[in-house]
């Protein structure tokens with residue numbers, strides 16, 4: 001690489017859609033896209049919405065850079081802005097490219113989180129390019145797509161491709177799920193998870209994700225019982241195109257009885273000695289403990305439910321019960337499927353296992 005820059009160029013993007021589960025879901029597709037174009041991917045800042053505050057979390061705070069680098073060439077946002085962008089691309093037009101089918105113009109910096117994201121890293125958009133006519137869009141596995149990208153956006157003319165949103169499908173396609181194995185929690189998060197487990201949980205333990213805040217009820221209203229269409233992460237338990245079954249209300253928003261019954265069943269099946277509960281709203285600790293009384297075991301939660309630590313704890317459990325529709329649950333499911341020697345057990349509310 002000349003001057004320490006990648007002659008094949010860079011991809012920088014904003015994970016501007018949805019919250020963490022959505023951002024990670026798309027990130028897997030972006031990794032695949034960057035690898036297929038053979039450009040260095042600038043690792044994003046993830047965006048946390050703590051209304052009214054918007055916080056940017058550098059990739060390396062959450063994940064190990066060295067592990068993702070085993071999949072494809074990457075650079076941290078910090079290194080890119082400090083060492084590469086400022087020295088080598090100062091004054092060079094950095095073009096934003098976008099899909100005209102999706103938006104009636106490239107307003108890359110309009111609104112939150114778009115504006116703050118690019119301002120913080122110091123990227124300004126001086127030119128817009130359309131890629132709408134490229135076959136397959138970001139699906140570079142489609143015939144002729146990769147070739148078109150390389151022809152239309154060569155690294156000499158376009159050393160940096162900046163995307164105002166993730167260049168990837170949402171929800172993610174099954175073929176990118178295994179890329180999760182290159183996402184390893186940073187040592188800080190792993191240590192926090194381990195410490196929590198040592199101090200609070202007896203092994204073996206069951207981990208449960210309860211997605212039950214008010215916004216979620218509205219998501220479940222979109223279940224189409226007639227057409228059985230995929231909804232957010234639902235293909236994680238029903239297969240692509242839902243070829244394995246019907247999406248139900250119980251899968252999306254199980255009632256309290258269904259939740260408690262599932263936990264009791266799974267606790268019995270592995271002889272669990274404790275239960276860990278993560279939730280965005282109601283952890284149901286009292287109800288769960290009431291049901292677990294005969295087993296003389298207890299349910300626990302983090303006093304302040306830090307979402308990243310919760311995810312890492314759930315990833316390390318002996319059995320995980322997730323919400324099939326939630327992309328947040330899907331992070332855990334993918335981690336359990338792909339980061340060990342062999343898949344570790346996961347279950348979903350509303351899904352009867354044989």
Ligand code: GFB
Nearest residue numbers: 018019020021022215232278279280305306307326327328
């Ligand atoms: O991650 P996310 O896109 O997953 O959004 P879904 C859910 C957010 O809720 C997470 C919080 O990023 C967290 O901020 N959250 C959920 C939790 N579960 C927990 C938990 O157990 N502990 C903690 N601490 N926080 C959907 C999206 O969310 O929500 C859709 O897919 C849409 O885009 C919909 O926005 C309303 O897939 O669950």
